Amino acid sequence: MSALKYDLEATCGEARAGTLHTPHGSVPTPAFMPVGTYGTVKGMTPEEVRGIGGSIVLSNTMHLWVRPGDTAIQQLGGLHRFMGWDGPILTDSGGYQVFSLKKLARVTEEGVRFRTPKDGEYRMLSPEVCVSIQENLGVDMAMAFDECIEWPADRERVGRSTERTTRWLRRCLDARRAPERTALLGIVQGGFFPDLRAAHADELSAMNLDGYAIGGLSVGEPTDELLGMVEVVAPRLPANKVRYLMGVGYPIDIVEAVMRGVDLFDCVLPTRNARNGQVFSSQGRLNVKHARFKLDPGPLDETCPCYTCRHFSRAYLRHLYLSDELLGHRLLTLHNLAYYLGLMQRLRAAVIAGPDALAALRAEAVLASQPPGAFN
Amino acid sequence: MSALKYDLEATCGEARAGTLHTPHGSVPTPAFMPVGTYGTVKGMTPEEVRGIGGSIVLSNTMHLWVRPGDTAIQQLGGLHRFMGWDGPILTDSGGYQVFSLKKLARVTEEGVRFRTPKDGEYRMLSPEVCVSIQENLGVDMAMAFDECIEWPADRERVGRSTERTTRWLRRCLDARRAPERTALLGIVQGGFFPDLRAAHADELSAMNLDGYAIGGLSVGEPTDELLGMVEVVAPRLPANKVRYLMGVGYPIDIVEAVMRGVDLFDCVLPTRNARNGQVFSSQGRLNVKHARFKLDPGPLDETCPCYTCRHFSRAYLRHLYLSDELLGHRLLTLHNLAYYLGLMQRLRAAVIAGPDALAALRAEAVLASQPPGAFN
Numbered sequence: 001m002s003a004l005k006y007d008l009e010a011t012c013g014e015a016r017a018g019t020l021h022t023p024h025g026s027v028p029t030p031a032f033m034p035v036g037t038y039g040t041v042k043g044m045t046p047e048e049v050r051g052i053g054g055s056i057v058l059s060n061t062m063h064l065w066v067r068p069g070d071t072a073i074q075q076l077g078g079l080h081r082f083m084g085w086d087g088p089i090l091t092d093s094g095g096y097q098v099f100s101l102k103k104l105a106r107v108t109e110e111g112v113r114f115r116t117p118k119d120g121e122y123r124m125l126s127p128e129v130c131v132s133i134q135e136n137l138g139v140d141m142a143m144a145f146d147e148c149i150e151w152p153a154d155r156e157r158v159g160r161s162t163e164r165t166t167r168w169l170r171r172c173l174d175a176r177r178a179p180e181r182t183a184l185l186g187i188v189q190g191g192f193f194p195d196l197r198a199a200h201a202d203e204l205s206a207m208n209l210d211g212y213a214i215g216g217l218s219v220g221e222p223t224d225e226l227l228g229m230v231e232v233v234a235p236r237l238p239a240n241k242v243r244y245l246m247g248v249g250y251p252i253d254i255v256e257a258v259m260r261g262v263d264l265f266d267c268v269l270p271t272r273n274a275r276n277g278q279v280f281s282s283q284g285r286l287n288v289k290h291a292r293f294k295l296d297p298g299p300l301d302e303t304c305p306c307y308t309c310r311h312f313s314r315a316y317l318r319h320l321y322l323s324d325e326l327l328g329h330r331l332l333t334l335h336n337l338a339y340y341l342g343l344m345q346r347l348r349a350a351v352i353a354g355p356d357a358l359a360a361l362r363a364e365a366v367l368a369s370q371p372p373g374a375f376n
Numbered sequence: 377m378s379a380l381k382y383d384l385e386a387t388c389g390e391a392r393a394g395t396l397h398t399p400h401g402s403v404p405t406p407a408f409m410p411v412g413t414y415g416t417v418k419g420m421t422p423e424e425v426r427g428i429g430g431s432i433v434l435s436n437t438m439h440l441w442v443r444p445g446d447t448a449i450q451q452l453g454g455l456h457r458f459m460g461w462d463g464p465i466l467t468d469s470g471g472y473q474v475f476s477l478k479k480l481a482r483v484t485e486e487g488v489r490f491r492t493p494k495d496g497e498y499r500m501l502s503p504e505v506c507v508s509i510q511e512n513l514g515v516d517m518a519m520a521f522d523e524c525i526e527w528p529a530d531r532e533r534v535g536r537s538t539e540r541t542t543r544w545l546r547r548c549l550d551a552r553r554a555p556e557r558t559a560l561l562g563i564v565q566g567g568f569f570p571d572l573r574a575a576h577a578d579e580l581s582a583m584n585l586d587g588y589a590i591g592g593l594s595v596g597e598p599t600d601e602l603l604g605m606v607e608v609v610a611p612r613l614p615a616n617k618v619r620y621l622m623g624v625g626y627p628i629d630i631v632e633a634v635m636r637g638v639d640l641f642d643c644v645l646p647t648r649n650a651r652n653g654q655v656f657s658s659q660g661r662l663n664v665k666h667a668r669f670k671l672d673p674g675p676l677d678e679t680c681p682c683y684t685c686r687h688f689s690r691a692y693l694r695h696l697y698l699s700d701e702l703l704g705h706r707l708l709t710l711h712n713l714a715y716y717l718g719l720m721q722r723l724r725a726a727v728i729a730g731p732d733a734l735a736a737l738r739a740e741a742v743l744a745s746q747p748p749g750a751f752n
Binding site: 038039040041042043044045046067068072075076077082083084294295297307311312313315316318319320322323325326327328329330331 | 420421444453687689695696699705
């Protein structure tokens, strides 16, 4: 009995609208997961995330393992209770974080031995440990432990790595103790080799997993390479399982990936850019620091219904940002997430409405993804 | 026609309960003003300040003058609209800030010439400039420009300085252009010399000002010296005008000052201590960093009805604090302000209820003001 159930409700080409059922409630898809690394979406309360349409959040296994520790969170009743979020939670595997330690990490067939930059302590992250941590956290969706390799990498290296990812996935499956409570998603690898991607997608599809992620993308490659791989993988995955593209991206990337059959996304852009003063809007990105906003009484985005846009001017938000005021980071984060979550709602409606609606939304997303220029 | 009206509603000894009417609404007193230096109570929305019982906020003339500038705020419709707070606002005079620059400031009869640490620009703050800035901001209550001197200071120096403060007050009064919109409060000085304090209180009382502040206290002196001066000054001020004790203090200091006839307070303690992890509670201050909270599922304060205490554990708040997460600063600030504002509401009720209620609240405030120890 899987902890996850995905109901497909409408399609438009490869694009899908559906509902993902989890032990902590349902997620209308396509969906975006705000990132809450340390068990908090930066600066936001759970009510606020919910209030702007968030239905699922992502948290980071590796970070919570180091601080405050998965067993501490377990003793406190699990991650949902700990962070006060009663909706679904997905955690990453921690793999991406340990591999990005590079010289501080040593990879073997057993797993990855590394020193945490925080306390210098040696730790071993393996498929078994990875599953155990996520089950201790009590999340709805755990990610399998996969090998993350650099880009570009040659075919032989990618092939060997993908095989190891599959072996690690099998060990993850064997290690599970609470499959009815915590689903396990496998991660399709294969680098930028269409045939390796296709073969891995087929191999994992045959394993009848709870859900599927597309990994190893958004690692520095051009966007069309990324979308090319999504195009290869997504249609080969089972239609009755959720599909998650990890770490993507700008609004246009999300729309393009939805049009290729992806259901679930996460990205630090809306939260991280907010901390840098960068704002998403239907008219393109803008940087709130710009001097031209000094006396601007208008909202960040005329068309945005969020709390920030209903109450505060660009001039005030610029002032808060330049004064390094907490409220500024908070209000920009709220707005950016509201933009992303609103986009997902409209994207779902467009998939249901049909090709014209989807094309119109794609055009908006192109505009919305434009970098801040001299005039915004 | 004064912009302020104070209605005295009940007394208990020297303690007063009343209502202060301003152009932006009424303030039940005794009242505490959360500090919003740069036009924002750190990390909090106006709705949240209102939601925990805040009815008036304090902002800083000097900071807003330098950034974004009083004329910019004026062009944007005034400070209320700029910061989205539709209740009363009081601004300090900026005097305290320029005098604390010490070697960067030169004091003459004209005013204070100084270099702003932020941009190295020379500026001159005088009674006329001070009033002009506060009227440009459009606040409900402006503070007169007074001379702030060091503690301890000898009698002759205090006497000369107090005379200058009176001359500056007269210049402030002459400089007003919008007295019906922005009230002007005079500041009683006189150092720690009871006769100088009494004489200055009498002199200012005779001037029939909009309201009165007691300044030059909480500058490093022992608490009983501070309360001694309040005891001298407060009863000499007109009963039909509001009385504001600047920059005070811990819960017990506030209760003691109310019992000596003060109506209005401001202090950075609840907001600044929150950023250091220090929490006010009915059982004494505690530091959320302490290792003993690592697995503590209880709220900061069992008796507190605030959002933080209703939703989050000490363990989670400790984790947020150690992870330097914005949400942690925000939730601790909310709690500390809720404690202060709740104390003021109960203090007002106690003044109306009578001596026993006031004595009981004083006992709580003694406990609540205790520093964090080994066990909290």
